[in-house]
Every structure is written in C-alpha cells, then in structure tokens.
Amino acid sequence: MALVVVDAENTRRSQWPNLSREELVRRSREWAEREGHELLVVFDGAPPEEAPDLVGSRNADDAIAELAGRLRSPWWLVTSDRELRRRVGDRPARVIGGGSFARAI
Numbered sequence: 072m073a074l075v076v077v078d079a080e081n082t083r084r085s086q087w088p089n090l091s092r093e094e095l096v097r098r099s100r101e102w103a104e105r106e107g108h109e110l111l112v113v114f115d116g117a118p119p120e121e122a123p124d125l126v127g128s129r130n131a132d133d134a135i136a137e138l139a140g141r142l143r144s145p146w147w148l149v150t151s152d153r154e155l156r157r158r159v160g161d162r163p164a165r166v167i168g169g170g171s172f173a174r175a176i
Contacts, residue, residue: 073165075103075110075111076111076149077095077150078155081152082149082151082169085168086170090173096120098176101176113126113135114131132155139162145164
C-alpha cells in the first residue's frame with residue numbers, strides 16, 4: 072500500500088471533458104479503496120469539501136514539492152506537470168500521468 076498524492080487541477084484537466092473537482096475526489100476515493108492505497112488530493116485553492124484526504128493550498132505544486140521532502144514511506148505522485156516532476160525528483164516510488172490516472176479511475 073502506498074500513499075498516492077494527486078495534483079488535482081492537473082489531473083482533472085487532463086482529459087476532455089474535464090472532471091469536476093467533486094467527480095475527481097469521488098472517483099479517486101473509489102480507486103484508492105479498490106486498490107488498497109491511501110490518498111491525498113492537493114488542490115489549488117480550497118478543496119470541494121473538508122476531509123483528511125483533501126488539501127487546499129495557494130499553489131498545489133508548491134505544496135506537493137514541500138510535502139515530497141517530508142514523506143518517508145513509499146508514495147506515488149499523479150501529475151503530468153514536468154516542472155513538478157523535476158522538483159520532486161526521484162522521491163516518489165512511482166509517477167503516474169494525470170491523463171492515465173483520470174482514465175484509470
């Protein structure tokens with residue numbers, strides 16, 4: 072089991088039509104439950120609801136990069152953002168593209 076950190080805006084906008092914020096959360100939670108993973112969805116701005124698996128931030132990329140330095144257990148990153156991938160380096164055990172994740176969930 073890994074913690075899966077999702078770059079929310081990047082992921083929800085990676086397919087057309089875009090997923091709503093609520094739909095991304097619902098489908099991500101269902102996927103995490105089914106696959107046996109912990110989940111953390113990081114939003115630019117406030118998340119669509121208050122919950123321990125949702126994080127609101129001024130800038131999701133900055134929040135994820137900061138979080139990457141503190142995570143110790145194996146974790147995965149979901150994003151297609153090349154700059155964010157560069158910033159976190161090899162810290163995630165796995166990186167999944169936002170579009171791939173959106174189609175999988």
